[in-house]
Amino acid sequence: MRNERLRATMTSRGMTSQALAEKAGVDAKTVERWISTGRVPYVRAAVAAAGVLEEDPVYLWPTLHRGRSARALSSEVVAVHEQRSQISPAQWKSFFESGNNHIDILVYAAVFLHEQVMGFNDLLISKAKAGCQIRIALGDAHSANVRARGLEERFGHGIETRCELALIHYRPVIGTKNIEVRTHGTTLYNSIYRADDEMFVNAHIFGVNAFSAPLWHYRKAATGTLIASYQESFDTVWGTAKAVGTE
Template sequence: MHTLWPSLRHSRQNRAGSPELVTLYDARADVPVSTYVSMFSAAKQEISVVVYAAVFLHEAYPRLNDLLRERAADGVTVRIAVGDPDSENIAARGREERFGHGIETRCRLAAMHYQPLVGVPGIEVRAHSTTLYNSIYRADDQMLVNAHAWGVNAYAAPVWHLKRAGTAGIFDTYATSFAAIWKSAVPVREED
């Protein structure tokens, strides 16, 4: 039998046993908040987050800003990129998820949560207007990737827990994605 996409089929078979995959969660809502907290607490070099809003972190763990300040004080580089609520991509996402202006409102709420971190040494907060295919939560060589699906709210979409196991793997694919979004994002200014 002729295989239409032989390299793709082979790739899927190889990836099924990826040494970088720690856990696959059916939905972001299934990931314990303690997983995020543990990852961020253990970071020695880098915490990088790109989301549209992810206000669930502040709601479930009100000490998040304190934790990020503590990590930055210990020399960890902290980079947070939240969605620009005025972006057309965010408005489109709201329509696609049948969430209306809710996602724009959540982006504004996320910006309010992270505003106290603007200007803190070692922490940088930016706003991005990209089409966000995945939310990324990275702490050194561990990463949670919330894989967004069209028309599905982020809390119901799957999450991959990855751990770097070399270079040029799945982990680095998402690290490169984060770097590109970060480069295009605009620094958030301190409020007067």
């Protein structure tokens, strides 16, 4: 079974089997077998090759973390991170920069985006001016669900304040063509971040702050339904959310 992910990634990077082999320290025939037979390399070789291609090794070889003969994860799973905090500010910036048509954000506050990603509003405005449709759904600081989450995470009124702070952060982009900000009071089972065909989903665990909870990285694939399911969830919440004006 061919490894289409590896083949497509090499093509997009303009990388031949010989070039990848030389940079990763393996034989060219080995790389060709990775592609043509779907053979899963040893971890060290996989990490080296993925580094050359600037891609996550688990995306290129989904069974890598479960053994050389294990059944693959869903075709849409790129990586699973134990904590959201493992994603660096540079990775968040790169993620949103990859969105050219659609950027969606469903959170309660996620003020870390403005605190850690330098020029986050400028990034959004630049994308919007280029035609990207941006939808941002923030938690309503006065909703019962937001207050409940604060108590569950022992955050007290802190999460309500952070929702208000998030709205302050986004105020400068409100009114920009192609950017819409709304507030919602739904139970937030997962925070969803979308950039075109890629998605970060920050799972929520009872009593645990979001930065310490797992984060899934998905990429849309022809055979997968995960992104579609999360997108449907986002759209449902968006339909119930209240638009924020420029006042």
